[in-house]
Amino acid sequence: MENHRMNPFLAQSTLVRNVIVVLCVAMPWLNPFASSPSTAVIPLLVSWMMAACALLxxxxxxxxxxxxxxxxxxxxGALVVWLGALLIWAPQVVDRALTLGLLASLVCVWLMAAVGRRAAVDESLLRWLVAGLLAAAVVSAVLGVLQYLGLARELSPWVNQPLKGDAFANLRQRNQFASLTSLGLVALLGWVAARAKAQNMTSRCWALAFALLNLLAAGVACSxxxxxxxxxxxxxxxMAAWGWRSAKQDATFGKGLVWLALATPVLVAVWSVVMPWLALQTTGEWGASMILRVTGQAQDYAACGGRRVLWANVLALIAQHPWLGWGWGETDYAHFMTGYSSLRFCDMLDNAHDFPLHLALEFGVPFAVVVMALVGFWVLRRSPWREQQPWRVMAWGLVLVVGLHSSLEYPLWYGPFQMTLGLAIGLLWAPTDSPTQVEAQEGPMLMAALLFLGCLYAAWDFNRVGQIYRQAASRDAAYRDNPLHHAKQSWLFKNQADFAELTTQTVTADNAAAIYPQARRLMHYSPEARVVQRVIDSGTLLGHDKEAQELAERLEDVKQNTPR
Known part of the structure; x- marks a missing residue:
């Protein structure tokens, strides 16, 4: 009798847990809020806190x-020690926020891998996790379509407002938005495959899958x-190839998944034609076309802004410091200080836009080779081409999307992608025949709690520093009178506070001795013209003529290679 009374309670608590998990997975993708001086901080903190909550x-x-x-x-263990040594000794100036941010990112991946390991043996939990990812992708696709058609203005501040004709939902970057639709596609096809394997795909399920597929395709077309x-x-x-093989091995599987998967590129092409025409009806102008961009008939960047130029510059930088790299967070400084024999990438460069290249650039070629060799060994050992289970195939799809994006940009510098990669790693970590165990909870709970509390502190400190970047009327009452004084007390975001102070000062003979070391250090944070010019001016007043002349030449070279 007592057990019967407990069952409704257990069912209710399980439902609450699953809803929490869905929110933890979806919220980082849908969060619309960011803040100066570093727009990536708030989204990262939200993601890390949600990862901690998901594991708890x-x-x-x-x-x-x-x-x-x-x-x-x-x-x-050796790799962790190696990384720690490089973080401390390789950079000329250690950026505390960047360094702790990297460690928090690794913890985030570990926490979500722990969630994935639990979902790997609990299909009910896994379905809720997939639902969270799919919901985030579908909602974002709808928001992207509204942005593309110029219909999202009334949704501010809950929806980001892009430039006319752009679409990126709340991700502030269209390639990230496109990758989210791809992750949603993987989740959708994984759900269809799992239901087809269990022979649970009804006509309503197929209709729902096709409708969601069209929404996602419209979203990626708008990107x-x-x-x-x-x-x-x-x-x-x-996915079509895997579905075809599965149908040959098991006649009950059917070929519906094959046709649905093959329809995906066709639907993208169709919506890439339809959406520009719809934009003409709502905005009076033809919308941007994915087909034109893919075929090279529409370009966004000058010749010096392309990836070929960028990667050529990165290889030149790697050649200068091949063994230990330039140091974590030093890419923009390295780019400014280097004169290239070939065309110069004409923007500030803070990432190599390729994960292996970035490892080599900031941590050295040996470290990059070892990391990528371990990644390759991890993948080959699990033989993804032999997978039979739909959910594991889905997990490999998530890895594929994040991996492909990481070969062209840097999605893993953003929290939602860290969470997704960690989840996929957890799902794939153990073989399908591995035994299960109930792990001691103290360690994971401690890690999750420390990350959550650390994020709370970082949010408070970031808000304190951010006051100096706001208008006086928008500042918190506690910081309104002397915001710079409060911001200068920050330990974590010292660079942001010093940057604000430096760029509001005029160099004179009286303050040159104080400005010179500060400006030199801030060149490693943001080597833009107004920072470099203060190094030049203060250095000249202090008699550092040779360094001032060299920096003036570097600054002139950068200006000449930057399109006006």
Missing amino acids: AVVDLPLAKPRWSAVEVVVC VSRTGAVQWVLVGVL
Whole structure:
């Protein structure tokens, strides 16, 4: 009798837990808020806090037991020590916020991998996680369509407002938005495959799947992202191939998944024609076309802003410091200080736009080679081409989307992609026949709690520093009188506070001695003209004529290679 009374309570608590998990997965993608001076901080903090909450919600569940060999433990431990040494000794100036942010990102991936390991043995939990990702992609696709058609203005501030004709939902960058639609595509096809495998695909399910597929296709068409186009073609073709093989091995599987997957690139092409015409009806102007961008008939950047120029510059930078790299967060400084024999990338460069290249640039070629070799070993050991289970195939699809994007940009510098990668790693970590275990909860709970509390502190400190970037009427009452004094007390965001102070000062003989070291240090944070000019001016007043002359020449070279 008591057990019967407990069942409704257990069912209700499970439902609450699953809803929390859905919100934790979806919210980082849908968060519309960012703030000066660093617009990436608030979205990152939201993602890290949601990752902590997701693990805390499922920490008591059993998980797939990993198979760690002694060699693997030693190699991973050595890699962590190596990374720590490079973070401390390689950069000329250690950026505290960037360094702790990298560590928090790694913890975020680890926390979501722990969630994924639990979902790997609990299909009910996994379905809710997939629902959260799919919901975020579908909602974002709707928002992207509204932005593209000029119909999202009334939704501010809950929806970001792009330039006319752009679409990126609340991700502030269209390639990220396109990758989210690709992740949604993977989640949708994974759901269809799982239901088809269990013979649970009804006509209503097929209709729903086709409707959602069209929404996602319209969204990626509005992004006009070539990265998104490639992702959709790859995911569609590979999923169709897997579905065809599964149908040959099991006649009950059917070929519905094959046709749905093959329809994905076709639908993208169709919506790439339809959406510009719809934009003409709502805005009076033809919308941007993905087809024109993919075929090279429409370009956004000058010749010096392309990836070929960027990667050529990155290779030149790597050649200067091949062993230990330039140091974490030093890419923009390295780019400014280097004169190239070839065409110069004509913008500030803070990332190599390719994950292996960026590792080599900031941590050295040996570290990059070891990391990528371990990644390759991890993938090959799991033989993704032999997968039979739909959910594991879906997880490989998530890895494919993030990996492809990481070869062209830097999605892993953003929290939602860190969470997605961690989840996929957790789902794939243990073989399908691995035993389950109930892990001691203290360690994961401590890690999640520390990350959550650390994010709360960072949010408070960031808000304190951000006051100096606001109008007086918009500042918090506690900081209104002397915001710079409060901001200068920050330990974590010291660079942002010093940058605001430096750029509001005029160099004189009286303050040159104080400005000179501050400006030199801030060149490693943001080597833009107004910072460099203050190094030149203060250095000249202090008698550092040679350095001032060299920096003046570098600044002139950068200006000449930057389109007006």
